[in-house]
Amino acid sequence: MTGPLTTSPCAGVAAGTAFLSGSGPVVDFGPGAVARIPDHLAAQGARRVLVVTDAGLRAAGVVDAVTAPVAAAGLAVEVYDAVRGNPSVEVVEQGAEHARALGLDAVLALGGGSSLDAAKGIALLAPSPGARADGSGATPATGLPVVAVPTTAGTGAETNGFGVLEDAATRQKVYCGDASVVPRVALLDPELTYGLPASATAATGVDALVHGLESLASRGRDPMSEAFAAEAVRRAWTWLPVAVADGSDPRARAEMLVAAHLAGQALTRSGLGLVHGLAHALSLHTGAIHGLALAAVLPEVVGWSLDADPAGWGRAAEAAGLPAASALPDALAGVVDATGTRVTVADLHAGPDLYEPLAxxxxxxxxxxxxxxxxxxxxxxVSLLGRC
Structure with missing residues (x-):
C-alpha cells in the first residue's frame, strides 16, 4: 500500500532537479455543488453507493440532505456511519466487508478527514477479501471509485489515495491506500461547513495551516508542492481567525475550504514532518483531537527546527506575511491563541511519564x-516535549 508521493530529500530545489507529480481528483467547487453529486457518481458508472460518514452528521441531517438527490437520481444508497475520530483499522475492515456483502460499486466519502480516510480504505479493501487495512494479507486489487465530499476545512484528505488509521494492537498509525482510490471527484461545497462549531473550525483549520507550513519545510518538497503550500498558508493565515470568529462568513468558509484542499495537494507531494509525528503520537496515547495535538507542539517544534532549513521556513514566513523565519514561533503562538487552540501536552493528559513512549x-x-x-x-x- 502506498503513502504520499515524495521526491528525494533536499534542502532546496535547484534548476534541473527532477520531480514526479501524480494526478489528483477533478475539483468541483462552489456553494450548492452538492446538487451535482448524482452526476459525478453516474459518470463513474455507480449504481449502488456506500456513503461512509459519522453518526453526528447523520443525526444533524447532513447525510440525508446529501443522499436525497442521489436516491432521487435512481441510485441505491447504503449508509455506513461507524466512523469516529482517529478511525481504526477495524472500522475500515468492517466497512469493506459490509460493502462487499451488499455488492456496492462506489463510495461516497462524506465528512471530515476521519470519514474520508476510512472511506478510501474501505474502497480499497472491498473488492479484495484477503487484504487487510494494516497492509498484511493479500495485495489489494483495484479499489472502488470514490467521490469525496469534505464537510470540514482541515485535512485535505480528498486530494489523495491514502488514509491515516489507528492500529490499537500496535499503538501505531498505519497508512492505508493506493492510487486506485484517489477520489475521482473532490466536491467542495462551502455551505456544508457553515454549521461547524467554532472549536471544530479551529482544530481542523490548524491542521490545514500546519499541512502548508510543514510542506514548505519538508525534505520531500518540490516546486509544485511549494506552490500549493504557500498559497494554502497565505489563505489560512488570513481567513482561519475570521472563520472561527464568524462561522457564517461565506468568504471565510470558502477560503478555508480552498486552503485545506491546496494544503492537501501539497502534502500529497511533499510529505509532512515532526509536528505531525508528535501529534499522531499524542492522539494514539491520549486520544487527543488531532488539531489540538498539533497546536500543543507547533510553536516549539518549529522554533527547534528553524536553523535546519532557513530557506523552507523562510518561505513559510513569507507566505504568512512575516518579515523572517525567526518570527514564526511567536506568530504561531499568536495564531493558536487567537483560535482558542492554545493547549499544552499536559492539558492533553500527557505527563512526563508519557514523554518517552510519545517520543x-x-x-x-x-x-x-x-x-x-x-x-x-x-x-x-523528551526534552522538547517538556517545553510544550
Missing amino acids: RTALADPVSRNAPRHPTSADEL
Whole structure:
C-alpha cells in the first residue's frame, strides 16, 4: 500500500532537479455543488453507493440532505456511519466487508478527514477479501471509485489515495491506500461547513495551516508542492481567525475550504514532518483531537527546527506575511491563541511519564522522516516535549 508521493530529500530545489507529480481528483467547487453529486457518481458508472460518514452528521441531517438527490437520481444508497475520530483499522475492515456483502460499486466519502480516510480504505479493501487495512494479507486489487465530499476545512484528505488509521494492537498509525482510490471527484461545497462549531473550525483549520507550513519545510518538497503550500498558508493565515470568529462568513468558509484542499495537494507531494509525528503520537496515547495535538507542539517544534532549513521556513514566513523565519514561533503562538487552540501536552493528559513512549512513537512514524531536523535520540524529543 502506498503513502504520499515524495521526491528525494533536499534542502532546496535547484534548476534541473527532477520531480514526479501524480494526478489528483477533478475539483468541483462552489456553494450548492452538492446538487451535482448524482452526476459525478453516474459518470463513474455507480449504481449502488456506500456513503461512509459519522453518526453526528447523520443525526444533524447532513447525510440525508446529501443522499436525497442521489436516491432521487435512481441510485441505491447504503449508509455506513461507524466512523469516529482517529478511525481504526477495524472500522475500515468492517466497512469493506459490509460493502462487499451488499455488492456496492462506489463510495461516497462524506465528512471530515476521519470519514474520508476510512472511506478510501474501505474502497480499497472491498473488492479484495484477503487484504487487510494494516497492509498484511493479500495485495489489494483495484479499489472502488470514490467521490469525496469534505464537510470540514482541515485535512485535505480528498486530494489523495491514502488514509491515516489507528492500529490499537500496535499503538501505531498505519497508512492505508493506493492510487486506485484517489477520489475521482473532490466536491467542495462551502455551505456544508457553515454549521461547524467554532472549536471544530479551529482544530481542523490548524491542521490545514500546519499541512502548508510543514510542506514548505519538508525534505520531500518540490516546486509544485511549494506552490500549493504557500498559497494554502497565505489563505489560512488570513481567513482561519475570521472563520472561527464568524462561522457564517461565506468568504471565510470558502477560503478555508480552498486552503485545506491546496494544503492537501501539497502534502500529497511533499510529505509532512515532526509536528505531525508528535501529534499522531499524542492522539494514539491520549486520544487527543488531532488539531489540538498539533497546536500543543507547533510553536516549539518549529522554533527547534528553524536553523535546519532557513530557506523552507523562510518561505513559510513569507507566505504568512512575516518579515523572517525567526518570527514564526511567536506568530504561531499568536495564531493558536487567537483560535482558542492554545493547549499544552499536559492539558492533553500527557505527563512526563508519557514523554518517552510519545517520543518513540513519533520517531517510528514515517511522517517524521521528512522533518528538516531529525532528533538524535528519543531523549532529545523528551526534552522538547517538556517545553510544550
